[in-house]
Amino acid sequence: xxxxxxxxxxxxxxxxxxxxxxxxxxxxxxxxxxxxxxxxxxxxxxxxxxxxxxxxxxxxxxxxxxxxxxxxxxxxxxxxxxxxxxxxxxxxxxxxxxxxxxxxxxxxxxxxxxxxxxxxxxxxxxxxxxxxxxxxxxxxxxxxxxxxxxxxxxxxxxxxxxxxxxxxxxxxxxxxxxxxxxxxxxxxxxxxxxxxxxxxxxxxxxxxxxxxxxxxxxxxxxxxxxxxxxxxxxxxx
DNA sequence: AACCTACACAACCGCAATTAA
DNA sequence: TTTAATTGCGGTTGTGTAGGT
Numbered sequence: 001x002x003x004x005x006x007x008x009x010x011x012x013x014x015x016x017x018x019x020x021x022x023x024x025x026x027x028x029x030x031x032x033x034x035x036x037x038x039x040x041x042x043x044x045x046x047x048x049x050x051x052x053x054x055x056x057x058x059x060x061x062x063x064x065x066x067x068x069x070x071x072x073x074x075x076x077x078x079x080x081x082x083x084x085x086x087x088x089x090x091x092x093x094x095x096x097x098x099x100x101x102x103x104x105x106x107x108x109x110x111x112x113x114x115x116x117x118x119x120x121x122x123x124x125x126x127x128x129x130x131x132x133x134x135x136x137x138x139x140x141x142x143x144x145x146x147x148x149x150x151x152x153x154x155x156x157x158x159x160x161x162x163x164x165x166x167x168x169x170x171x172x173x174x175x176x177x178x179x180x181x182x183x184x185x186x187x188x189x190x191x192x193x194x195x196x197x198x199x200x201x202x203x204x205x206x207x208x209x210x211x212x213x214x215x216x217x218x219x220x221x222x223x224x225x226x227x228x229x230x231x232x233x234x235x236x237x
Numbered sequence: 238a239a240c241c242t243a244c245a246c247a248a249c250c251g252c253a254a255t256t257a258a
Numbered sequence: 259t260t261t262a263a264t265t266g267c268g269g270t271t272g273t274g275t276a277g278g279t
Contacts, residue, residue: 014249015248037263037265050266053266054247055247057266059247086268088268089267100266100268101246108246
């Protein structure tokens with residue numbers, strides 16, 4: 001060996017360089033999102049499709065909001081996490097300009113430590129007390145197992161038609177109750193906690209979004225006052 | 238100044254869901 | 259209907275850096 005005081009190795013991590021960002025940005029602007037598997041070949045980037053997709057989604061696409069979370073955003077994350085657990089994409093969907101990765105990182109570094117069990121790294125899987133969220137984060141739990149609710153959905157807004165979403169309404173039929181709760185949504189407005197009934201469906205499939213309401217049922221949230229805890233308010237149809 | 242530790246966050250990995258053939 | 263490819267998601271890891279000793 002020539003030297004036992006070897007200089008620090010150069011970074012091994014494949015961080016994106018500005019020129020790579022530029023290539024990807026121009027490519028997506030020219031060809032649109034999607035077909036990530038072929039982006040690397042066609043653009044000349046020596047990156048996998050997943051990497052390109054992630055980079056675009058988290059940093060390059062328009063309307064990404066950078067910088068510190070506001071107090072309102074933080075509050076919303078806390079409330080949504082309490083309700084949904086580690087459903088980061090779902091939570092991020094309620095925070096315009098924020099990505100799931102950002103929300104997740106923010107939770108892990110800023111908010112998780114607030115909880116009594118808030119150890120940043122290495123959550124002990126044997127820790128029986130580690131149930132501070134309303135839902136286990138086990139991947140298998142992504143299967144929806146909340147049978148108490150049926151959905152009477154009139155509309156499932158999509159981002160089709162020039163990304164312009166439609167105004168609509170959705171109602172939930174609770175079999176344990178005799179009435180149907182319904183609420184309206186304005187698809188142009190972000191779901192920021194307010195004391196109005198306005199919220200945002202984003203790109204999530206309706207059924208996925210409805211999980212949160214199913215959770216309400218599971219935890220005994222059955223009245224309008226409880227919805228208010230989320231800054232939402234049930235309105236009469 | 239050198240070392241250590243913890244933090245912040247970008248990026249990767251593996252799995253499941255979805256879509257195309 | 260089945261299989262393969264692609265996409266999306268959450269968990270985890272790796273790196274740079276700030277602050278303390």
